Amino acid sequence: GIPVQRPYYCRRLHPEPELAVVLGRRTRGVSRDDAMRYVAGYALCLDMTARDAQDTCKARGLPWTLAKSFDTSCPVSDFVPKEHVADPHRLRLWLKVNGQLWQEGDTADMLFSVPELISYISEIITLHEGDVILTGTPPGVAAVEEHDELEAGIHGLVSMRFTVVQQRLGA
């Protein structure tokens, strides 16, 4: 619930509501068939993205650290144990800004399923208990402004609220 900062170098801050998969056990090179055994549960995350910084980094072939990894760039909701989720591919995510619905989408539309993501990532990176995988956002992303009120959730499971504040250089 603490405020989300718009970095001093950012003029286009985009909230991206995303299903987050929380790992329950260490795994490396797991098959798609076995991948769900390593999931502890889920959360909703906001992948706060400084889009203007990302565009610059993309154009110059630079990493996206300034775009995606500033303080407060990834608010995480309460944890939802996997026993509370019958099927992670049948969840509806939503984002409201100042009470207006901006984004709503279904995890059935994800390009890659949760087991595909875990299996692929674990070929490259050892996953540990507590690691969180963000899965991408539905269409309709747009920029928020200072003092905007963000509310996001997964229907029937969890929701969270944040205010946007402008970071001042040196603060």
Ligand SMILES: CC(=O)CC(=O)C(=O)O
């Ligand atoms: C280009 C992006 O920032 C993509 C992204 O994060 C997404 O969720 O989609």
Ligand SMILES: [Mg+2]
């Ligand atoms: Mg994202």
